[in-house]
Amino acid sequence: MAQGVFAITEQRDAELRKVSFEAVSEGRRLADGLGTDLTAVILGSGVEGFADQLKKYGADKILVADDPALAEYTTDAYTNVLTELIHASDPAVIIMGASAQGKDLAGRLAARLDAGVAMDCVGIKIDNGNLTYTRPMFGGKILADVEIEGNPQMVAIRPNVMDINEVSKNCVIEKAAVQVGEIKTKVVEKKMETGDKIELTEADIIVSGGRGTGGDYALIEALANELGAAVGASRSAVDEGWRPHSDQVGQTGKTVSPTLYIACGISGAIQHLAGMSTSKYIVAINKDEEAPIFSRADYGIHGDLFEVVPAITEAVKKLKG
Amino acid sequence: MDIVVLVKQVPDTESLVQIADDGVSIKKQDIKWIMNPYDELAVEEALRIKEAQGGTVTILSFGPEKAIETIRTALAMGADQGVHIKDPVAEGSDSLASAKLLAAALKNIPYDLVIAGHRAVDEDNYQVASAVAELLGIPQVSMVNKAEVSEGKITCHRTVEGGTVVMEASLPALFTTQRGLNEPRYASLPGIMKAKKKTVDVKTVADLGVDAAVVGAAHRKVKIKALNLPPQRQAVRMIQGEAAAAKAAELVKILHEETKII
Numbered sequence: 249m250a251q252g253v254f255a256i257t258e259q260r261d262a263e264l265r266k267v268s269f270e271a272v273s274e275g276r277r278l279a280d281g282l283g284t285d286l287t288a289v290i291l292g293s294g295v296e297g298f299a300d301q302l303k304k305y306g307a308d309k310i311l312v313a314d315d316p317a318l319a320e321y322t323t324d325a326y327t328n329v330l331t332e333l334i335h336a337s338d339p340a341v342i343i344m345g346a347s348a349q350g351k352d353l354a355g356r357l358a359a360r361l362d363a364g365v366a367m368d369c370v371g372i373k374i375d376n377g378n379l380t381y382t383r384p385m386f387g388g389k390i391l392a393d394v395e396i397e398g399n400p401q402m403v404a405i406r407p408n409v410m411d412i413n414e415v416s417k418n419c420v421i422e423k424a425a426v427q428v429g430e431i432k433t434k435v436v437e438k439k440m441e442t443g444d445k446i447e448l449t450e451a452d453i454i455v456s457g458g459r460g461t462g463g464d465y466a467l468i469e470a471l472a473n474e475l476g477a478a479v480g481a482s483r484s485a486v487d488e489g490w491r492p493h494s495d496q497v498g499q500t501g502k503t504v505s506p507t508l509y510i511a512c513g514i515s516g517a518i519q520h521l522a523g524m525s526t527s528k529y530i531v532a533i534n535k536d537e538e539a540p541i542f543s544r545a546d547y548g549i550h551g552d553l554f555e556v557v558p559a560i561t562e563a564v565k566k567l568k569g
Numbered sequence: 570m571d572i573v574v575l576v577k578q579v580p581d582t583e584s585l586v587q588i589a590d591d592g593v594s595i596k597k598q599d600i601k602w603i604m605n606p607y608d609e610l611a612v613e614e615a616l617r618i619k620e621a622q623g624g625t626v627t628i629l630s631f632g633p634e635k636a637i638e639t640i641r642t643a644l645a646m647g648a649d650q651g652v653h654i655k656d657p658v659a660e661g662s663d664s665l666a667s668a669k670l671l672a673a674a675l676k677n678i679p680y681d682l683v684i685a686g687h688r689a690v691d692e693d694n695y696q697v698a699s700a701v702a703e704l705l706g707i708p709q710v711s712m713v714n715k716a717e718v719s720e721g722k723i724t725c726h727r728t729v730e731g732g733t734v735v736m737e738a739s740l741p742a743l744f745t746t747q748r749g750l751n752e753p754r755y756a757s758l759p760g761i762m763k764a765k766k767k768t769v770d771v772k773t774v775a776d777l778g779v780d781a782a783v784v785g786a787a788h789r790k791v792k793i794k795a796l797n798l799p800p801q802r803q804a805v806r807m808i809q810g811e812a813a814a815a816k817a818a819e820l821v822k823i824l825h826e827e828t829k830i831i
Contacts, residue, residue, distance in 0.1 A: 260729075320734075322736075323699070323702075323708070323709055323710075323711075324708065327703075346695075347730060348711070348712060348727075348728065348729040348730055349729070351687075351688075351695040351711065351712075352699060352709070352711040352712075353699075354695070354696060354699070355664070355668075355694075355695065355696030355697065355698065355699025355700045355703070356699040356700065356702065356703045356709065358664075358665060358696060358700060359665060359668060359699070359700035359703035359704055360703055362665070363665075363790065364663065364665065364789075364790030364791040365664070365665075365694070365696055365791065366791065367693065367694050367695050367696060368693060368695070380794065383693075384693065384799075385691065385692050385693055385796075386580065386586045386595075386690070386691060386692075386693070387582065387690060387693065388799065389585075389586045389798075389799075390586055390588065390595070390796050390797070390798065390799075391796070391797045391798070391799055392692075392793050392795070392796050392797075393793070393794045393795040393796075393797070394791050394792060394793050394794060395791075395792045395794055396790055396791055396792070397789075397790050397792060398790055432707070432708035432738060432739055432742075433708045433709075433710060433736050433737065433738045433742075434736065434737045434738075435734055435735070435736055436724070436735045436736065436737050437734070437735035438732065438733075438734050438735070439726075439732050439733045439734075439735070440731055440732035440733075441731050441732050445731065447730040447731045449730060450730065452830075453830065453831075475831060486748075492749070493714065493747070493748040493749035494728065494749075496748065499582045499690055500582060500606050500607075500690065500748060501748065507830055508824070508828075508830045508831075517583070518582070518583055518584070518585065519582040519583060522582075525799050526799070529824075529828055529830065530802070531820065531824075532805070542805050542807075543805065544802060545802070545805045546802055546803070546805065546806065547805065547806050547807075547808060547820060547823065547824075548805045548806070548807045548808065549807070549808045549816050549817075549820060550807060551813055551816060552813070555812075555813035556813045556816060556817055559813040559814045559816070559817030559818075560817040560820060560821060562814070562817070563814075563817045563818045563820070563821035564821055564831060567821055567825055567831065
């Protein structure tokens, strides 16, 4: 009978990604709730050292699948290796991150395992051995509670939402058998942004600008810089060509869940609100007192962003002394 | 180059989505239905590849009667023909069941390349395209913002957190679209007239040879138990003050002392 929780971690460029710790911590919570064990798997090349880093998050066992062919993520190799490991351990629940990698992998793995997936999950309830997954639909305009029939159940968790907890627990580290199989795709080049640019979906604070900026992002960037925040944009700002597509927050862009979201000169179109409504705190700055964004914000400043934003930057500087 | 584009009809992203009385579905009336925005990118990309290299573009959609509107829109943009999987038995299928239907239909359509949106902006499942690629046994590349086809392979720029990974896949292959790939064209009036005469084959679950016991609302693996509106925030606290500097200072004080974020 299928039992146990199986957490798939993710590493890139010699680092375990934060969502890996979130998946293992949440996996621990599920395993405790179901009265079962947690196995975590690390895939990559030369990744044995990562097990020491991961073991403090509560896995009973860590499998290390180490192979040169796993150095860069490819759907084929990762699906092939994971399928073998999953068949061998026959888990009841598979948990992973709903990152770019996780979103690519989940559908493929689910089709191979003939399993249901709760994608981009933001909360899991455990009740008498039953799991209910809460996940946004329609870009977050609706939250659905779903249950999954059959084994295994798969859940991909939205990055930046679940808590990370350190647990002191015995952890066995094992080298996993690796059957890479046929790989039909090849990574030919990686073009990563250099510098300290903070990824929107992983940022604690986001300063976002909309049509009200008139395309001038210097003030937004200055505030973001002072706060160590990422810079976001509304769809209209992206459509105007002021910011790249990768900065877009909303239903047809990125869905973000920072601790603090500062919306500057963003009126609050439904499709934008959908992308940031799970932020913990929302601050809106707008010169239109009637802007819909104020109805979704915790704190509002009615005023000209060209005066207010630099004043906030100054106030933060002063606070930091 | 024969290309199949997977399209889905979805509620307009500007629509207000309301929960129906049954608590597990949305109110379908009063919604404006559109082609999934990521699928528009897929149709456009297919047309550009066809214009450069020749071949055919087939639109494949699984959806109710009304989905024909979206297929016709794609035909009006310039696609050659459509296939509409339409069967009351299959309505309410989840991602994996939808993928099984689409993959079954693809087994009877010649293709070198399949293009799809990376997700549909209704249930936001991000799974159908990957599952279709798996069921067909072809390689996939997700969230692509640049694609070049040449000599039996495709080179795709796949967007990931903080950058782009350039990947190659041998054809036949599937890739999914990301914003930035192109600017979809509008259907022209002559295009709309021509689209009315283009063939759209209708396929049922039985036509496709898919087991009816794996499709439809009753056989979902992912069962929707309840839909809820996101929790409402408390009423906004408007920061008062004479000048910008006073308001800014007050806000920063709150963020520092009360919410302890900065």
